[in-house]
Amino acid sequence: MIFLTRKAEFSAxxxxxxxxxTEEKNHRIFGKCANRNGHGHNYTIEVTVAGEVDPxxxxxxxxxxxxxxxxxxxxxxxxxxxxxxEVPEFRSSLPTTENIAIAIWKRLEDKIPNAKLHRIRVYEMPDLFADFYGEQG
Known part of the structure; x- marks a missing residue:
C-alpha cells in the first residue's frame, strides 16, 4: 500500500x-468572521489516496x-x-475549515478509480488546517 497526495488551490x-x-452572540462567538458580507481565503487542499502500485x-x-x-x-x-x-452544502452548515474538509471528502468519495480516499487536508491559512479521514477515520 502506498499513499499519494495531490495539492490544489482555490479562492473563496x-x-x-x-x-x-442573536447578532450579539454571533459576534461574540465568531468575531470578525460574523461579518455577513464575508471575507476571503486562498485555500490549499491536499487529497491523499491509498492503493497498490500498478506494476x-x-x-x-x-x-x-x-x-x-x-x-x-x-x-x-x-x-x-x-x-x-453559492455552494449547496454550505446552505445548511457553516463553511469552517473542518466542514470544508468533510464536504470535499463527500464530493470525492468513490470517484477516484483504483484508489481509496485516505485523507483530505484543507489549509485556510498556512498555519491553520483541518484533516478528515472519513467517517471511519
Missing amino acids: AHFYWVEDW VTGFVVDLKQLKDILEREVISVYDHRHLNL
Whole structure:
C-alpha cells in the first residue's frame, strides 16, 4: 500500500453566522468572521489516496485523471465563490475549515478509480488546517 497526495488551490469567501443566535452572540462567538458580507481565503487542499502500485504504469492512480476529478468535483464548484451563498452544502452548515474538509471528502468519495480516499487536508491559512479521514477515520 502506498499513499499519494495531490495539492490544489482555490479562492473563496465565507462568513460564520447561526440564524438562531442573536447578532450579539454571533459576534461574540465568531468575531470578525460574523461579518455577513464575508471575507476571503486562498485555500490549499491536499487529497491523499491509498492503493497498490500498478506494476505496468507504476501509478497508484492516473495523475491527470485525479487532477481532472479534483477540478470537476471541487475546484470548479468552490473557486471564486461565496461558499455560504453559492455552494449547496454550505446552505445548511457553516463553511469552517473542518466542514470544508468533510464536504470535499463527500464530493470525492468513490470517484477516484483504483484508489481509496485516505485523507483530505484543507489549509485556510498556512498555519491553520483541518484533516478528515472519513467517517471511519
